[in-house]
Amino acid sequence: MAGRSGAMQMLIKTFHKYSGKEGDKYTLNRGELKELLLEELGTYLGVNNEAVEKVMNDLDANNDGEVDFTEFIILMGALTVACNDFFLDTKIFIPLTK
Numbered sequence: 001m002a003g004r005s006g007a008m009q010m011l012i013k014t015f016h017k018y019s020g021k022e023g024d025k026y027t028l029n030r031g032e033l034k035e036l037l038l039e040e041l042g043t044y045l046g047v048n049n050e051a052v053e054k055v056m057n058d059l060d061a062n063n064d065g066e067v068d069f070t071e072f073i074i075l076m077g078a079l080t081v082a083c084n085d086f087f088l089d090t091k092i093f094i095p096l097t098k
Helices: 003-018 030-045 049-059 069-090
Strands: none
């Protein structure tokens, strides 16, 4: 996997790795979202129960108690923007590789 298509595939695979373990295979419930955040982003974000509840409440646009793929992508986009802003503000740049 290379470049943008690899990044898109990784997002899709990551979502489906956790979705459907309990219930609907196309959504993340609170437990699945928590597991995803802890396993994939925990050391990076410092995830805890309060953070999971906040993320769930912010993302669950249709208030069904689950996060679908579109809502998940909104989270990943927001995190990417926040990281970009952080690196620009601190003058720390991530080297890009080809």
